[in-house]
Each structure stands twice: as structure tokens, then as C-alpha cells.
Amino acid sequence: xxxxxxxxxxxxxxxxxxxxxxxxxxxxxxxxxxxxxxxxxxxxxxxxxxxxxxxxxxxxxxxxxxxxxxxxxxxxxxxxxxxxxxxxxxxxxxxxxxxxxxxxxxxxxxxxxxxxxxxxxxxxxxxxxxxxxxxxxxxxxxxxxxxxxxxxxxxxxxxxxxxxxxxxxxxxxxxxxxxxxxxxxxxxxxxxxxxxxxx
Numbered sequence: 619x620x621x622x623x624x625x626x627x628x629x630x631x632x633x634x635x636x637x638x639x640x641x642x643x644x645x646x647x648x649x650x651x652x653x654x655x656x657x658x659x660x661x662x663x664x665x666x667x668x669x670x671x672x673x674x675x676x677x678x679x680x681x682x683x684x685x686x687x688x689x690x691x692x693x694x695x696x697x698x699x700x701x702x703x704x705x706x707x708x709x710x711x712x713x714x715x716x717x718x719x720x721x722x723x724x725x726x727x728x729x730x731x732x733x734x735x736x737x738x739x740x741x742x743x744x745x746x747x748x749x750x751x752x753x754x755x756x757x758x759x760x761x762x763x764x765x766x767x768x769x770x771x772x773x774x775x776x777x778x779x780x781x782x783x784x785x786x787x788x789x790x791x792x793x794x795x796x797x798x799x800x801x802x803x804x805x806x807x808x809x810x811x812x813x814x815x816x817x
Contacts, residue, residue, distance in 0.1 A: 669806050673749070674729045676803040680796045681722035684760075687792035688715035690785055700782035707767040711789060714763035718796055721756050725749070746811040753804035760797040764790050 691712045694702040702708040728745075732738050738745065771786045 680799040683796035684718035691789040694785040711763040749807040757800035764793040
């Protein structure tokens, strides 16, 4: 025998005993039987319902604010130079407030009908496109009309602050708040549009 064989110790192989599989935990059993899928579906339905109701609430607020802006500006006639229809900016503000009232009123009616009857008037994809595009367009028109009327009102207020300029400022502020409401509704509409499957 050589020297190296005498110095080396024999190698012993030790085998570990097999481990019995443990019972599956509650979460593993739930996901295996499909319980996790059902709770996921229920969460999705609750989220969609919340978005529908939130969108309806925002459009209802925009309708209310647009109507106030329309009524205040339409009744802003105090004779001589204090008639709103003598100023192009105020006529534009009034026209957009009317358009916004019609759009938000129609959308609110459609959503209330869909929530109460559970029947959709439009296909979901078409409704999502109309909601998103309509919210965007009307919101931009509202802020455009308000921003065109602000400089005129500020110039008039420098000369004299009276009921005409106060009513004009109130109509402008209602249009700005209606814009904010429709802008938030456009975010919800954009999310709904992004979750639509493409065909």
C-alpha cells in the first residue's frame, strides 16, 4: 500500500431520512379550490361599480355647476354696457355652459338608466370611447371659455366693481369648477377605456 492510502480516512455516506409532506395551509387549499379566483372577481366587480358611481357623481356635479354658470350668465343683464350679450367672451362662456349642461345631462341620464335597469344602451367599448372623448372635449371647452372671460372681467373690475362684474366672476368660477369635475371624470373614463379588450 502506498502512503497516501494509509493516511486517508474512509469516506462514509450518511443519508438523511425522508421528510413526510405537511398538510397544505388554508391559503393553499383556497387557491387550489378556486376561492382566490372568486374573491378576485368580487373585488373587480366592486371596483367597477365604484367607478360607475363615481363617474356618475362627478358628471352630476358638473351638470349642476354648468347649469348655475348658464343661469347666472344668462340673467346678467343690467342695461347699457352691463349686458352680457354685448361681449363676445361672455357669449362664448354661455354657449359652452349650455353645451356642457346638455352633455353632462345626457351622460348622467344614460348612466342612471344603465344602473337602474342593468341594460346598456351602447356597447361597452363604444361607451368607453364616447365617455373619454366627450369628457375631454367638454372639459377643455369649459376651461377655454373661462380663461377667455377672465381678462375681460378683470379689466372691468379695475374701473368699477358692481353686480355685473360680480355675476360674471361667479359664472366664470362655476365653469372652472365644472371643468375640474369633468377632468376627474375624464381620468375615470380613461382608465375604463384602457381596460377594454381590443378586438
